[in-house]
Amino acid sequence: MEITVELLGLLFIVAVIAAWVDTLAGGGGLIVLPVLLFCGLTPVQALATNKCQGFVGTLTATMTLIVKRKLSVRKLPVLMFYTAIGALTGTWLIQQINTDWLQWFVPVLLLSIAGYFWLVPAVGAEEGVPKMQEKTWARYVVPVIGFYDGFFGPGTGSFFAASQVALRGKKLIEATVVAKPLNFVSNITSLLLFAAGGQVIWLIGVVMMVGQMLGAVLGAHSIYWGGAKLIRPIVIFMCIAMSVRQLWLIV
Structure with a gap:
């Protein structure tokens, strides 16, 4: 494929938009991956390069939230450790087995999350009663x-946030904030394995990294500008959009 200035400019804009969406609700890969494939990257190169630019967005969002004192780092090391173990295992396993069943499983999973937020409008607005102890949630x-992020990827931020709302009774805003550093860890872990295999297109990745930084900063501020009223519809839309896209590819 030929990498032109015009192409890099387009990918920069795509990265900004994807980072903003991903910071708020997850699913930025839905925007980035199809564009990278359309530009001529192989599926593995697109996935690897997406991790390359995506980890910068989640890192930037995390650092912005820490600076704004919206994110407590006290419990993060343990959560990051368990996330890394899962991502490492998933990234290794995806290269070893047949994954045809994921084509149907993932859309069903995403639609379930969208339905949960749609049918329970007040979910995450107020802190609820935990259905699972924090240690159990962290360990399992x-x-x-x-593992899912290393194994496949789309919607990881949504899954981190939704699991805290549903199982830990957290507010949606709080759950979304905590999801950022965990998503960063899963991204960087997968990236290291892909980079070792020479699958990352670094010129594209670096340009999109810059776009991710800008989009992530905007997204981190948007979390508190719009709160749950902004995040909830984006979570629903991104889950449905990712599901429709996946089903469209396999029908």
Whole structure:
């Protein structure tokens, strides 16, 4: 493929938009991956390069939230550890087995999350009663989501946030904030394995990194500008959009 200045400019804009959406609700890969494939990258190169630019967005969002004192780092090391273990395992396993069943499983999973937020409008508006202890969630749910990101990827931020709302009774805003550093860890872990295999197109990745920084900063501020009223419809839309796109490809 020929990498032109015009192409890099387009990908920069795509990265800004994707980072803003991903910071608020997850699913930025829905925007980036089709564009990278359309530009001529192979599926593996597109996935690897998406991780390359995506980790910068989640890192920028995390640092912005820490600076704004909206994110507590006290419990993050343990959660990051379990996320990394899951992502490492998923990234390794995706290269070893047949994954045809994911074509149907993932859309169903995403539509379930969209339906949950749609049918329960007040979900995440107020803190609820936890259905699972924090240690249990950290040890079992977090690594599973990390595994999913390394294994496949789309919607990881949504899964991190939704699991906290549904299982830990957290507010949607709080859950979305905590999802950022966990998504960063799963991204960077997968990226290291892809980079070792020489699958990252670095020129495209670096340009999109800059766009991700800008979009993530805007997204981190937007979390508190619009609150749950902004995040909830984006979560629903992104889950449905990712599902429709996946089903469209396999029908």
